[in-house]
Amino acid sequence: MQTEFPISINGLNHWFGTAEARKQAIYEVTLNIRPGTLTVMVGPSGSGKTTLLTLMGCLRDVQEGSVALLGHELHGVKEDMATRLRRRLGFIFQAHNLHGSLTALQNVRMGLQVHATTDAATEARAAAHILTLLGLADRLDYLPANLSGGQKQRVAIARALAASPAVVFADEPTAALDRDSAANVVSLLKRLGEVRGTTTVMVTHDSRILERADRILTLEDGRLVADTAPA
Amino acid sequence: MIVSDQTFLTLFPARRSGAPDHILLQVRPGADPVAVAARLRGIVSDKTLRIRSYAEAGAADLSYQQTKRPTGIIFGFGVIIGVLVGIVILYQVLSTDVADHLSEYATFKAMGYSHRFILGIVFEEALILGILGFIPGFTIATGLLTGMAMATTLPLAMTSGMAVSVFVGSIVAAALSGAFATRRLAAADPADLF
Structure with a gap:
């Protein structure tokens, strides 16, 4: 196991369905992702990007091959270990998945409370700080229903980043954002990579991100067909 | 007669x-x-x-x-049926609520919250509903008993023992409903969030 890489994948195969309906979604993927980098996965719909993202992110059971996340093998990982590992990750979903009954600040605090390491006041300050960095200082007490799509997405990003995760997994995180907000988010992720060594793996088609990525992985029909670094 | x-x-x-x-x-x-x-x-x-x-x-x-008396037995069955209906209604409410917020529960799982924490949310909700249901039930029953005592001069009253036993029963029924409703949480798969 190569523990110097936050993510190390070797001979990964994955199927969906059973019996005659069984269909292979990932074919023999092998790759290592360096710490502090911004890796982008691209490919047509159904190419296996999201499946690979969820396998790396400990959200789906590894069926065949090896996925080492932060030094822990995910093949056959126990549920309690998977839960502990997920606390060291940040997830940004395209559909934001905010809790509708919680304010923006409370949603972000949920990302901190899972660690139960700080008091409520410190949590609130940290949550307010990251929301302010993302331009939502005047929306702390707003419920998601009263926020625009872009604002909701920024709250979801703040929630994912609040606890300084070791790895961030994101699915089209800038789809709902305007140019400036998207640039701000990418800059924040890049800065976290440089300062804290946070590794980001992202599925996106946003050309504004592609040109700033450290590495672009291209998937087609479940196969890794290209592994490039932008010029 | x-x-x-x-x-x-x-x-x-x-x-x-x-x-x-x-x-x-x-x-x-x-x-x-x-x-x-x-x-x-x-x-x-x-x-x-x-x-x-x-x-x-x-x-x-x-x-x-x-x-021994038919009226007592009928009332006894009434209590059992009332409790069962209460459990079913509360289960329906909780189960629908869990289904409506499945993506939020899945998000909790993705964030690293333990299954026990998520179960606790459902049980907490069940207990809150149980307590909120007890308050109007207690008020109406006390009013009915008082009215019947005044109308019949029979010694009818809501005793503290009766109130405590009904409260405990309500909490147990709510907890049972919560336990049944937690089975729905199995459908909260964080992989489906992407």
């Missing part, structure tokens, strides 16, 4: 007019009615006589009315 004394004697020919059903003895101030009743039972040779304190007689009559 309420009948006149003449009809009663016609229906029950073994009973005689003027023969008492109950004889009330008043003990001296400070005497223990239970001890007096026990002593009398030792003295009186006629074993067809039941000698009891007022409290013992009341408890025996209550037990008879609740477990």
